[in-house]
Amino acid sequence: MTRLVLAHLKSELLALSRMPGFLIPSFVFPGMFFLMFAAPYLRTPEAAVPTTASFMAFAFFTVVFFQYGVGLAQERENPWIPYLRTLPLPAGVRPAAYLLTGLLFALAAALVVAAVAAAATPFGLPAERWPLLLAALVLGAVPHGLMGLTLAYLARPRAALALANLIFLPLSYLGGLWMPPSLLPDWAQRISPWLPTRHWAELVWAAAAGRPWPAASLLALLGYAALFAFVAAWAWRRGRG
Amino acid sequence: MTPANAQQVWKAYGPVQALRGVSLSVAAGEVLALLGPNGAGKTTLVRVLVGLLAPDRGEARLFGGDPRDWRRRRFLGVTPQETGFPPTLRVREVVDLVRAHYPRPAERDALLGRFGLADKAGRMTSALSGGERRRLSVLLAFAGNPRLVVLDEPTTGLDVEGRRTLWRAIRAFREEGGAVLLTTHYLEEAEALADRVAILHRGQKLAEGSPEAIKARVGLKRVAFSAPGLPELATAVRIERTGDRYLLYTADADRLVRELVEKGVAFRDLEVSPVRLEEAFLALTGGAA
Numbered sequence: 001m002t003r004l005v006l007a008h009l010k011s012e013l014l015a016l017s018r019m020p021g022f023l024i025p026s027f028v029f030p031g032m033f034f035l036m037f038a039a040p041y042l043r044t045p046e047a048a049v050p051t052t053a054s055f056m057a058f059a060f061f062t063v064v065f066f067q068y069g070v071g072l073a074q075e076r077e078n079p080w081i082p083y084l085r086t087l088p089l090p091a092g093v094r095p096a097a098y099l100l101t102g103l104l105f106a107l108a109a110a111l112v113v114a115a116v117a118a119a120a121t122p123f124g125l126p127a128e129r130w131p132l133l134l135a136a137l138v139l140g141a142v143p144h145g146l147m148g149l150t151l152a153y154l155a156r157p158r159a160a161l162a163l164a165n166l167i168f169l170p171l172s173y174l175g176g177l178w179m180p181p182s183l184l185p186d187w188a189q190r191i192s193p194w195l196p197t198r199h200w201a202e203l204v205w206a207a208a209a210g211r212p213w214p215a216a217s218l219l220a221l222l223g224y225a226a227l228f229a230f231v232a233a234w235a236w237r238r239g240r241g
Numbered sequence: 242m243t244p245a246n247a248q249q250v251w252k253a254y255g256p257v258q259a260l261r262g263v264s265l266s267v268a269a270g271e272v273l274a275l276l277g278p279n280g281a282g283k284t285t286l287v288r289v290l291v292g293l294l295a296p297d298r299g300e301a302r303l304f305g306g307d308p309r310d311w312r313r314r315r316f317l318g319v320t321p322q323e324t325g326f327p328p329t330l331r332v333r334e335v336v337d338l339v340r341a342h343y344p345r346p347a348e349r350d351a352l353l354g355r356f357g358l359a360d361k362a363g364r365m366t367s368a369l370s371g372g373e374r375r376r377l378s379v380l381l382a383f384a385g386n387p388r389l390v391v392l393d394e395p396t397t398g399l400d401v402e403g404r405r406t407l408w409r410a411i412r413a414f415r416e417e418g419g420a421v422l423l424t425t426h427y428l429e430e431a432e433a434l435a436d437r438v439a440i441l442h443r444g445q446k447l448a449e450g451s452p453e454a455i456k457a458r459v460g461l462k463r464v465a466f467s468a469p470g471l472p473e474l475a476t477a478v479r480i481e482r483t484g485d486r487y488l489l490y491t492a493d494a495d496r497l498v499r500e501l502v503e504k505g506v507a508f509r510d511l512e513v514s515p516v517r518l519e520e521a522f523l524a525l526t527g528g529a530a
Contacts, residue, residue, distance in 0.1 A: 007341035011330060018329035018365075083321035086291045087342045088314040088385075 001090060008097035016067075016105065025066065026109045030059035031116040037178060042121040049125065050180070052117035053208035054201045056110035057137055058177040061197070063106040064141045065168055069148030073160035076152070102145065103138065110137060129210055136207040140200030143221050146228035147196070153235035171197045196224040242305045244269060244316075244389035244420040245290050250299035252285050259285040261444040262299065267389065272411065272421040274435035276428065276455070281441040283424040287391055290422070291319050304388075315344060318387035320395065323374035326366035332377060333362040336384060343385030356380040357406055371398050379407055383414070390414065392423040396430060408434060428460055461516040462494035466501075466508035476500050490516065 016022050034055045042048040075081055084094065117123035125133065148164070155163050172178060174188050175197025181189055192198045199217035206213050245267045252260040260282045267273045275283050288294040289301045292308030306313040326335055333349065340346035353359045356376045361369065369377065375398050382390045392411075396404045411421055411434055425431055431438045431452055438455040440447040448458055461478060465488050471480070474489070476497040481488040487508075491497040494513045501508055 004341060007338055011327065011334065011338045014334060015327045015329045079322035079325035080327060081325075082293055083319065083325060085293055086314060086317065086319040087339065088311045088317075089342055090311050 001093065004089070004093050005096050005100070008094055009100050012097055012101040013104065016101065022066070026059070026063050026105060027112050030055055030062060030109060031112050033058075033178065034113055034116055035120060039117070039120045042117075042123070045122045045124060048117060048121040048123040049208050050205045052114060052121070052123045053133060053204040054177045055113045055117070056133070057140060057197075057200050057204050058172050059109035059113050060106040060137050060141050061144050061168070061172060061177070061200075063109050064102050064145035065148040066164060067102045067105065067148070068145045069151040069164045070161050072149060072152035073155060073157045077157050103141075106137070106141060107134070125208060126210075129208060132207040132210075133204060136200075136203040136213065139218075140196075140203055140221055143196050143224035143228055144200065146225055146232055150228045150232040150235060153232055153238075171195060174198070176201045196221065199224075243267070243302065244304060245391075245422060246302040247286065247290060247296075248300045248302075250286065250289055250296040250301060252282075252289060252294060252297050254285075258444055260289070260296075263441070263444070263446050264299075265439055265446065265449075267420045267422045269388065269420050270415060270418045271436040272415050272423065272434050274431035274438045274452075275422065275424045275441060276426065276431050276438050276459075277424075277441035278426060280443075282444040283441050284393065285444075286441065287393060287422070287424060291317060291391055315385070316388040318382035318385055318390040320378045320382045320390075320392050322393075323371075323378040326369075326374065326377065328365065328367035330366055331362070332358060332364055332366060332369070335366060335377070336362075336380065339381050339384045343387075345386050347384055347386045352380055352384060355383075355410060357403070372400060372403050375399050376403060376407070379410070383410070387419070389420045389422065392421065394425060395423055396425075396427075428456060432456060457492045459521040461490045461492060461521045462497075463514045463516050463520075464489045464491055464494055464497055464511070465514075466511045468506050468508045471506060472504045474500055474504075490521075 034052070038051050038055065042051055114123070147167075151160060151164060151167070174184070174192050175195045176184065176192060177197055177200075181192050181198070181201075184192060199220040202214050202217040203221070205211075243266055245265075247263055247265045249262045249264055250260050251258070251262055263282065263286055265273075265275075265286065275286065277283050285294065289296050290303065290308060292301075292303065292310075292314060295309065301308050303313040304316060308314065308317075330338075332353070336349055336352060340349060350359070350362075353362055356379060358373065358376055358380065361373060366374070366377070375395075379392060379395055382392060390411075395411075396407055399407060411423075415421060415436075421434075423430075423434065435452050437449065438452050439449040440455060440459065448455060464477075465486065467485050468487055469485060471487060474480070474497065476493060477489045477491050479490040489497060498511070498513075
């Protein structure tokens with residue numbers, strides 16, 4: 001079982017690592033956006049730490065949302081998947097491999113941002129805060145990955161990529177992943193507290209600052225996770241029947 | 242233990258009855274060809290037997306168990322559709338991924354050599370030619386050292402050499418006691434490989450038997466000629482007439498022509514042509530549903 005998960009994990013990692021269409025948005029864009037739009041204004045560690053942390057969430061978001069959203073939407077049309085179902089393949093293996101792939105790539109993409117920040121800004125984090133920051137990133141990735149899954153099951157495969165971009169960029173902006181919410185225009189500040197991306201940002205800001213995690217944001221993320229899990233399951237069943 | 246067995250299987254897609262009570266069994270050491278025109282239900286029956294679909298009624302068994310239980314598929318090999326290989330994986334990597342699922346897989350380099358892909362091991366699947374994709378697809382069916390392989394239209398798109406290589410591999414596998422279920426809509430392929438042929442038409446099994454017996458039923462020839470009239474003919478399956486032009490369907494064109502000569506029919510403009518499987522079915526069933 002473990003051996004088989006590793007075999008599928010290896011295939012997924014190899015296959016994705018040879019796709020520029022996946023690599024560039026995941027590994028280049030977040031760091032590039034950070035350098036262009038954020039780094040010049042981050043003169044102190046106090047400014048650099050939260051913005052770097054939320055840009056790491058943005059990098060995470062890119063990977064989990066596009067890998068699940070667009071990736072799964074495209075897999076639905078791929079005849080390779082029914083073939084895999086004719087192999088002696090226990091039910092949990094592929095989901096486990098898929099999940100691990102997303103997690104590993106998301107971590108790598110977030111670390112690219114951190115490296116860029118360390119080079120270009122006064123960003124620095126005490127060693128003991130890293131595990132908490134990574135935990136906050138992973139936790140926030142759950143509802144956002146499920147959101148991608150929901151999109152994959154609801155949208156037509158061809159529409160999924162365009163839709164994903166339409167949802168993904170505004171959510172990142174309005175959630176404050178690119179700049180502190182206090183710098184957003186008034187109308188955006190009014191929407192921001194309702195968005196899952198904002199709660200994810202609140203979590204990573206707290207983790208990076210060494211503050212306790214805000215309970216309201218934790219609850220909101222769990223609520224979004226439950227909502228998207230429910231809708232995704234409903235859409236999946238509808239697609240099967 | 243019978244490798245694959247279907248008992249009175251029914252399957253509908255919405256309002257379309259794809260299978261209407263089909264029974265079929267593949268034994269160890271035999272090649273069974275499932276023959277039928279497009280839309281006959283071949284693919285649906287295969288999908289039920291390999292565990293991709295549950296029958297609405299009836300029962301499918303794979304090595305004595307439910308094909309949807311992954312443990313039952315440890316001795317099964319299936320050909321993937323060659324359009325679906327992960328495009329950014331190398332041939333070697335795809336072969337290894339599939340081999341990883343089986344308790345005692347075949348050796349990778351031996352497989353690649355056997356299917357003429359030894360020099361393509363490092364190539365991305367997206368860079369393979371059509372024939373190479375087809376061969377990789379068949380190779381994957383054999384990757385796990387199976388006891389039953391299910392080959393869907395295995396030689397479509399292969400050149401003569403590729404077809405011969407593949408036929409050789411199938412025969413060798415059968416010699417070692419392997420069971421083969423292959424679908425095809427070419428009578429010649431069924432004839433060349435199969436010990437038994439089952440004919441599927443509109444979701445039902447129309448006939449089952451040796452390739453010779455099946456050929457006599459659907460391997461029809463069309464004999465066309467002009468003549469003033471016709472006596473009773475023993476060798477014609479079906480006779481159509483437009484003016485003085487006759488169109489005869491027969492299992493043996495030589496015998497039919499001999500009969501025409503013996504009975505003194507004054508025919509002109511004789512033409513003999515093979516009949517496609519679809520037309521043979523129409524001729525046999527009188528074009529009725």
